[in-house]
Amino acid sequence: xxxxxxxxxxxxxxxxxxxxxxxxxxxxxxxxxxxxxxxxxxxxxxxxxxxxxxxxxxxxxxxxxxxxxxxxxxxxxxxxxxxxxxxxxxxxxxxxxxxxxxxxxxxxxxxxxxxxxxxxxxxxxxxxxxxxxxxxxxxxxxxxxxxxxxxxxxxxxxxxxxxxxxxxxxxxxxxxxxxxxxxxxxxxxxxxxxxxxxxxxxxxxxxxxxxxxxxxxxxxxxxxx
Amino acid sequence: xxxxxxxxxxxxxxxxxxxxxxxxxxxxxxxxxxxxxxxxxxxxxxxxxxxxxxxxxxxxxxxxxxxxxxxxxxxxxxxxxxxxxxxxxxxxxxxxxxxxxxxxxxxxxxxxxxxxxxxxxxxxxxxxxxxxxxxxxxxxxxxxxxxxxxxxxxxxxxxxxxxxxxxxxxxxxxxxxxxxxxxxxxxxxxxxxxxxxxxxxxxxxxxxxxxxxxxxxxxxxxxxxxxxxxxxxxxxxxxxxxxxxxxxxxxxxxxxxxxxxxxxxxxxxxxxxxxxxxxxxxxxxxxxxxxxxxxxxxxxxxxxxxxxxxxxxxxxxxxxxxxxxxxxxxxxxxxxxxxxxxxxxxxxxxxxxxxxxxxxxxxxxxxxxxxxxxxxxxxxxxxxxxxxxxxxxxxxxxxxxxxxxxxxxxxxxxxxxxxxxxxxxxxxxxxxxxxxxxxxxxxxxxxxxxxxxxxxxxxxxxxxxxxxxxxxxxxxxxxxxxxxxxxxxxxxxxxxxxxxxxxxxxxxxxxxxxxxxxxxxxxxxxxxxxxxxxxxxxxxxxxxxx
Ligand SMILES: Nc1ncnc2c1ncn2[C@@H]1O[C@H](COP(=O)(O)OP(=O)(O)OP(=O)(O)O)[C@@H](O)[C@H]1O
Ligand SMILES: [Mg+2]
Numbered sequence: 128x129x130x131x132x133x134x135x136x137x138x139x140x141x142x143x144x145x146x147x148x149x150x151x152x153x154x155x156x157x158x159x160x161x162x163x164x165x166x167x168x169x170x171x172x173x174x175x176x177x178x179x180x181x182x183x184x185x186x187x188x189x190x191x192x193x194x195x196x197x198x199x200x201x202x203x204x205x206x207x208x209x210x211x212x213x214x215x216x217x218x219x220x221x222x223x224x225x226x227x228x229x230x231x232x233x234x235x236x237x238x239x240x241x242x243x244x245x246x247x248x249x250x251x252x253x254x255x256x257x258x259x260x261x262x263x264x265x266x267x268x269x270x271x272x273x274x275x276x277x278x279x280x281x282x283x284x285x286x287x288x289x290x291x292x293x294x295x296x297x298x299x300x301x302x303x304x305x306x307x308x309x310x311x312x313x314x315x316x317x318x319x320x321x322x323x324x325x326x327x328x329x330x331x332x333x334x335x336x337x338x339x340x341x342x343x344x345x346x347x348x349x350x351x352x
Numbered sequence: 353x354x355x356x357x358x359x360x361x362x363x364x365x366x367x368x369x370x371x372x373x374x375x376x377x378x379x380x381x382x383x384x385x386x387x388x389x390x391x392x393x394x395x396x397x398x399x400x401x402x403x404x405x406x407x408x409x410x411x412x413x414x415x416x417x418x419x420x421x422x423x424x425x426x427x428x429x430x431x432x433x434x435x436x437x438x439x440x441x442x443x444x445x446x447x448x449x450x451x452x453x454x455x456x457x458x459x460x461x462x463x464x465x466x467x468x469x470x471x472x473x474x475x476x477x478x479x480x481x482x483x484x485x486x487x488x489x490x491x492x493x494x495x496x497x498x499x500x501x502x503x504x505x506x507x508x509x510x511x512x513x514x515x516x517x518x519x520x521x522x523x524x525x526x527x528x529x530x531x532x533x534x535x536x537x538x539x540x541x542x543x544x545x546x547x548x549x550x551x552x553x554x555x556x557x558x559x560x561x562x563x564x565x566x567x568x569x570x571x572x573x574x575x576x577x578x579x580x581x582x583x584x585x586x587x588x589x590x591x592x593x594x595x596x597x598x599x600x601x602x603x604x605x606x607x608x609x610x611x612x613x614x615x616x617x618x619x620x621x622x623x624x625x626x627x628x629x630x631x632x633x634x635x636x637x638x639x640x641x642x643x644x645x646x647x648x649x650x651x652x653x654x655x656x657x658x659x660x661x662x663x664x665x666x667x668x669x670x671x672x673x674x675x676x677x678x679x680x681x682x683x684x685x686x687x688x689x690x691x692x693x694x695x696x697x698x699x700x701x702x703x704x705x706x707x708x709x710x711x712x713x714x715x716x717x718x719x720x721x722x723x724x725x726x727x728x729x730x731x732x733x734x735x736x737x738x739x740x741x742x743x744x745x746x747x748x749x750x751x752x753x754x755x756x757x758x759x760x761x762x763x764x765x766x767x768x769x770x771x772x773x774x775x776x777x778x779x780x781x782x783x784x785x786x787x788x789x790x791x792x793x794x795x796x797x798x799x800x801x802x803x804x805x806x807x808x809x810x811x812x813x814x815x816x817x818x819x820x821x822x823x824x825x826x827x828x829x830x831x832x833x834x835x836x837x838x839x840x841x842x843x844x845x846x847x848x849x850x851x852x853x854x855x856x857x858x859x860x861x862x863x864x865x866x867x868x869x870x871x872x873x874x875x876x877x878x879x880x881x882x883x884x885x886x887x888x889x890x891x892x893x894x895x896x897x898x
Binding site for chain 2: 176177178201202203204205206207208209211212213215217218219228229231232274275277278280
């Protein structure tokens, strides 16, 4: 298994949030997590990315134990990409500078090439010098995705990526995102409120309630046009 | 394009017009007198001194800006991002140096480091020489830095508390460590707040007269006063003012440019970074540094003043001091009330994001804060004398024995000058409150058939209570501390605490300033406590520094 999570528990001081979660993922799989507000979806992503320390449990990603009882790799060493709910694009950097942000260890030439490739992938080649506030919601989301993919993370976590996007646009953007993730063969977890999102995008859906997995199902998809 | 309904009643428009005129016309007097023929004194100053004034002033504001930026940001980051023993007390106490006027700190430090001063005597006791020269440019910058850093501290702190954690966390998930993330992401996003705070510091530094006069540092405000007071050289004073205003203008432009043309309209909500405990050696070192900063800006000077007070209270705690205190209290309360009311009306006029000339007009009415006290003093004085000359027939008609100068001999001139200078502070604070409030409540009241004034009184004022309180506190403190305007524009034989302290110091009776200084500082300190001390939740929501 590419990702293996065992008995993962997490509490905020005085508030237990996640209880003994166990699940696995294959390379390239897209997993959707749905659940009501406060069920612990964001917290799960934060724990997986290293932004929060679990109380107990193990996390293996790509054949490496990134977290167990004895040690925990910090977020900046974990190589797990994260797309935040509001995208958190750095407002003082251009689109290109945002995408290049995680490539600080890459030599300049290779970095430039990578940024160009990603801009092409998200079909925003002409936008390199724009600032985030000059973009639409859907464009911002694509840039956030490109930024997270740039350092080639081992897996990608997306927290409610559609929450800022109008319903009219949502349909196209959803399809776009699914094809981008599949093209990159990126193992991803996607958090959403919306069951339709989950079924359109994911290979598998997990329902979280009160910090526990209450339901799990494989999505049987009618072939896309 | 969405069309906007015009929400401005004729009453408010008229009011804004008059307020604007009252502020702009006196400044035009400077312009008028600028074209009077040159004098020998001016030619002399221009050839020999002018460059030195420009250089000294620039050096002073540069280092003060640099020092306050460093210390203010350092203190703000530590108190918002880390927890350690005493952090809650420190986080409001670090504002207290605002209660200490730079001139008082200057008198105290100069005395402490003088041959017979506390510090020198102590060093002698342990056989160490005292090598510091306080009454120098470096000394003045030191005092400005430690009494003015709270402006930067307050601004940066507010910004840090608003900054979404998602920025720093994004950097982490992109493989950038916390230290680099701070400099690449957190700090750049603080830039507007940092520049805003430093900007106020620079304006305060340019405005100071008491400290630079005592230390004999040849900067503009000192030179203007000298020309006006000691030599009666109106033309020279006005020309120096004009040069100083050009510097202020450059600073205003610089602020605009540095603050950045990009508007950070990408709002990211969500959690802010949770404070982490300090670990290891840092647990001792950082709190120590913060207490030391507070010590330099507040604790050491006040302790020394207490000592002076003990030595001299028998001679200085008397009825005269009581009258000085009452004068300070009444004029500060009166001016504050006027400023808050006018600012509320103006903010009400400006709240629906006016465009074009209205916007420009509002900007103009709050220009006074950028203009150093020395210049405002001259402008207001010339203006009032002219008004008196025009009104003289009226005076004579009312009272045949009336002198020519009536208004310009009254307290009205001083209050007018305070309003001119501190309007922006009140206005900005209330405007910030309106910004947070939004328009819905007021619009709801309009739809319920309430008229403008009744809406203002019944809806806006109660909802803006904390912003109004913040505005009042800040204006009050500034009026109490104010020196240059008070010195020049007060009527004969009218003394406030500040002018009394100045007079003691001019007579080299530093220890006699003890009681008066302590009263002045404690008044402000209490208000700072009321404004930013430990408090119930929800209050701080409306309080934005300026
Ligand atoms: N910093 C915190 N301190 C204490 N409790 C917290 C904190 N952050 C979240 N919680 C609690 O943890 C629980 C899970 O929160 P989480 O943000 O993971 O929910 P969520 O499923 O993402 O909800 P939503 O759909 O609203 O985003 C909630 O009950 C919340 O109140
Ligand atoms: Mg969430």
